[in-house]
Amino acid sequence: MLRFPTCFPSFRVVGEKQLPQEIIFLVWSPKRDLIALANTAGEVLLHRLASFHRVWSFPPNENTGKEVTCLAWRPDGKLLAFALADTKKIVLCDVEKPESLHSFSVEAPVSCMHWMEVTVESSVLTSFYNAEDESNLLLPKLPTLPKKYVSLVSLKLILQISLSSLVALFLIRLNILVLGGSSGFIELYAYGMFKIARVTGIAGTCLALCLSSDLKSLSVVTEVSTNGASEVSYFQLETNLLYSFLPEVTRMARKFTHISALLQYINLSLTCMCEAWEEILMQMDSRLTKFVQEKNTTTSVQDEFMHLLLWGKASAELQTLLMNQLTVKGLKKLGQSIESSYSSIQKLVISHLQSGSESLLYHLSELKGLASWKQKYEPLGLDAAGIEEAITAVGSFILKANELLQVIDSSMKNFKAFFRWLYVAMLRMTEDHVLPELNKMTQKDITFVAEFLTEHFNEAPDLYNRKGKYFNVERVGQYLKDEDDDLVSPPNTEGNQWYDFLQNSSHLKESPLLFPYYPRKSLHFVKRRMENIIDQCLQKPADVIGKSMNQAISANLNFSHFFFPFILLKNIMTIFFLRWNNKTSNLHYLLFTILEDSLYKMCILRRHTDISQSVSNGLIAIKFGSFTYATTEKVRRSIYSCLDAQFYDDETVTVVLKDTVGREGRDRLLVQLPLSLVYNSEDSAEYQFTGTYSTRLDEQCSAIPTRTMHFEKHWRLLESMKAQYVAGNGFRKVSCVLSSNLRHVRVFEMDIDDEWELDESSDEEEEASNKPVKIKEEVLSESEAENQQAGAAALAPEIVIKVEKLDPELDS
Incomplete structure (x- = not known):
């Protein structure tokens, strides 16, 4: 019996592991082959790509806290920030050692954070960045403390100060850590250390936020709960004061x-x-x-x-x-x-x-x-x-x-x-x-x-x-x-x-x-x-600065499912992700799903960072149609539901799908969705949102334009795994998939040429039964797919065949 390759030859398993504690957060380093994890025990872990080897562990303690609520990397990947709800603290941890480099308290528990780097270029900024700090010339170097006190206090900061002055602690470019929490709590910290803005007048709990790298706008998603009912809203704040006086x-x-x-x-x-x-x-x-x-x-x-x-x-x-x-x-x-x-x-x-x-x-x-x-x-x-x-x-x-x-x-x-x-x-x-x-x-x-x-x-x-x-x-x-x-x-x-x-x-x-x-x-x-x-x-x-940030654009979302940035929360039907696209059009993206006919449909909302400018195709829905195997004319058609989606890089979204009628163990797909196919300039006029943002989006599904996507490559069947969440890293060309039990992880290299992956069994067995298999956990599905014929992909010459051995017991 012929075993068909499950995807384009870019997805290769490089690591798989069963973890002892449930993972609630995972986020890749922006510059290194490291992934940070937080588990239900309050530990913050750092793992390396190779065999998912653990580098270090930051255990929970009474001084810092035990309830991790979010993670964020500094843009250069040298510092990791994490928030703790029980102590209302933010801790900056050195990537080399599990040591608290700096910590500070905030007024409210932090529910989301975003660490960005300013990319605006100007002659004034360039001369400032390149100029030597006069304090290095005029002030003596601060001495290190005696070694006998090293065990008594955290001296990592002091050691860095004494070695290469205070500037060595920070990136040359300005970077800002943005925090959001309950009761409209939003604060901005320069270099992740000192508060430079406190936003007021925001209602509800911040679910996600993103400060644009050109400092022109701050996108925020909030949730306001009233009498047991919640209302989710998206809005943009003008940050022209930061931009004008950069x-x-x-x-x-x-x-x-x-x-x-x-x-x-x-x-x-x-x-x-x-x-x-x-x-x-x-x-x-x-x-x-x-x-x-x-x-x-x-x-x-x-x-x-x-x-x-x-x-x-x-x-x-x-x-x-x-x-x-x-x-x-x-x-x-x-x-x-x-x-x-x-x-x-x-x-x-x-x-x-x-x-x-x-x-x-x-x-x-x-x-x-x-x-x-x-x-x-x-x-x-x-x-x-x-x-x-x-x-x-x-x-x-x-x-x-x-x-x-x-x-x-x-x-x-x-x-x-x-x-x-x-x-x-x-x-x-x-x-x-x-x-x-x-x-x-x-x-x-x-x-x-x-x-x-x-x-x-x-x-x-x-x-x-x-x-x-x-x-x-x-x-x-x-x-x-x-x-x-x-x-x-x-x-x-x-x-x-x-x-x-x-x-x-x-x-x-x-x-x-x-x-x-x-x-x-x-x-x-x-x-x-x-x-x-x-x-x-x-x-x-x-x-x-905080009072200068005025709300300019708002939308009443109230959609059913958002995609959190590497945030995995049980029993919460709100997941979303904001992304700053700094290479093309200066856009904010928001990924979410809407419930339609008891199935879920993936949607993408995008806004220009410059609030005075508009953008075409501001809201579009994605329907996943068919997937063609690379070596034959065989086409996989079904009804697919989007379980999770994260930005792999500025042009690509990594998606985890569930085949709602697929056989258990062969019903999850990992897909790379290029935004260039979603936003096709040739037919952009056909995909314009005809509804209004002041009304709940889930009440006007018919007004949201839907584009059906068919894939001949850049997808893979996830065998023997109840995949539920994904974290991608386009810089290192890797993605990490987490199962629904929050313990089983599988790491993929996403851009390996000339390597083809094989299934352990044929999809013909699945089709022969012609009966959907009931899944014990709650099924997240999409609206009914259109039965369309997909063209067969040509078989590439000189194929290198590789069979992977996957462990079916890891999800048990």
């Missing part, structure tokens, strides 16, 4: 992203400082508090230590405290811990916190310069007064960092003298040998110790009521506490002539040239204040 938007976005990255750098530096500070440093406070609570004498702790300093003798209670609770060994360890911790914090402040703050001050000053060019940047909402306030906040943060350095320097000096004296005193109590170099104490050392005891060993009942301790010997940790309370022991400003001079001068006190000083607040508090002011300052352009 060079300015690009320069501003670059600055915004620099600022966002530097804020994260400062946050990570502060995190490392907190990790360098150890709880052991609080031992002295807790031991002294316990001593106060247990001692029977009326002598104060300060007097007890002063008596030991002056006379060399300790009371029995103090001796018990020192020898039994603190101990010589414990004191030595505490002294070493304080010295090591303070030294580490001091280095982090000098080399990281200050350098990051100075770089932040530089970029904000440059942004203020841009804002001063009102003709160019005022329409974008850049406010010089707000930026000046942000600069002032950064100055206050730098002052607080300098104050911390002074506290560390003073504490190290006093602690060193205090511990050295107390260590010798305790050795004498135990009658141990004291080294001569330790036994020497100058008058200066005694003065240090006396000042230290006077300042730090006063009992404070108010402090006990607040913090549960009578003493605050350790003064550095209070600066690193993320609290709104005032400092327990603020710096003593009495006798500071400059501080007194400023307080007594009303002109200088209110002068914009001087940074405000907050002596009673922690470093964390001043940092949070700085971040809030910068966020408010940079939020205004996002509001202005």
Whole structure:
């Protein structure tokens, strides 16, 4: 019995796998042979084309989240973005390792995202892209954090900053991550990091969106549910402000992203400082508090230590405290811990916190310069007064960092003298040998110790009521506490002539040239204040740009089935896909199906990205007629239903069809549909939509022009697989088909010449039965196909025959 080839020789199976978890999202990398997956367990997986080998896995965790809602690749394929509903976070992941490169929170759970790259060319943009960033010449490179803190924080961002400056994080061209969610939530993030637009006035939940690469329009599909009934609408928003001020938007976005990255750098530096500070440093406070609570004498702790300093003798209670609770060994360890911790914090402040703050001050000053060019940047909402306030906040943060350095320097000096004296005193109590170099104490050392005891060993009942301790010997940790309370022991400003001079001068006190000083607040508090002011300052352009996006075109879709971009959701009858065609006519495409006579018909809606221009054949339906085998005159005719459709490239759509009367296991087809055949200029006048977009499309099916397609090549029967979804990648010439059980995947190379694929059994067996086979799962079918004769394709010479072995058990 002759076994007929199932398709044109361009489809070859290169990988097949059964996955342990159900897949809910899959999307190919735009530049590499990698495909990103998300499963029901909350994992994000990266697989390679070859044998579908897993490269890495990003497991769910409490910090990022466990409920993945969508995936998107950066246009260069180096970053993967995914959204999490439970934490309302967006995570940017490095393609090389499963590490969070950057993450940020959003107001609402994100249901769709699109990452685009601007392709508009202009002389201004070209010179800007090619010019070297002056910050690389004027600012020192930000140093990497010590290796011992690498396990404590995500340092991927910092490592990249230190290696090739901040610009290495981003593409040369402007790229924008567009997010959509519930309650009309739509936001645009430059380089996937900093918000440059927030769209308002949108009703319903965003199902899909697409920002055109020429920045002229944003296409959106939303769903509004009322009393259990849903209404789906498509509309286009004008984005002329982005297009008209593209060079300015690009320069501003670059600055915004620099600022966002530097804020994260400062946050990570502060995190490392907190990790360098150890709880052991609080031992002295807790031991002294316990001593106060247990001692029977009326002598104060300060007097007890002063008596030991002056006379060399300790009371029995103090001796018990020192020898039994603190101990010589414990004191030595505490002294070493304080010295090591303070030294580490001091280095982090000098080399990281200050350098990051100075770089932040530089970029904000440059942004203020841009804002001063009102003709160019005022329409974008850049406010010089707000930026000046942000600069002032950064100055206050730098002052607080300098104050911390002074506290560390003073504490190290006093602690060193205090511990050295107390260590010798305790050795004498135990009658141990004291080294001569330790036994020497100058008058200066005694003065240090006396000042230290006077300042730090006063009992404070108010402090006990607040913090549960009578003493605050350790003064550095209070600066690193993320609290709104005032400092327990603020710096003593009495006798500071400059501080007194400023307080007594009303002109200088209110002068914009001087940074405000907050002596009673922690470093964390001043940092949070700085971040809030910068966020408010940079939020205004996002509001202005967002409000400028006006709705221009709308359509009441309410069709039955859309095609999600690589989004697979059970029990949801809404799937669609928006595509930006950047090679031919600058068009947005929308693929969907309409229920007609209890069967589904595939439709394509297209709109020009320039809203002022119209496009012919704006809405057209596709009916799949017959499929001709390549080696014989045999023609396959049936009634086909479109299960899924995705853009393979700018000119081709990859479609999964179901033969509604076919035998199970031989009822799914993979088809390449060229748009050039759909939009034939010779007969375009015959395929014009005669209905209205203000009425539900499924109520005017007869008004939608239908083109019947017959295929002699570019199709393949999917044997032994209940194929349901497809993801295509025209750049790598591959497609991935996913079965209805969401576990069985099969990968095809779509453009392999001179290789013919064979069936395991003949279609004659299927025709002999002449009876449709009932499928257990819900049948998605198309309107009745016309019985038309299809021409036989000529048999190509020198055919290389190859038989594939497929596993029928993978779908079980």
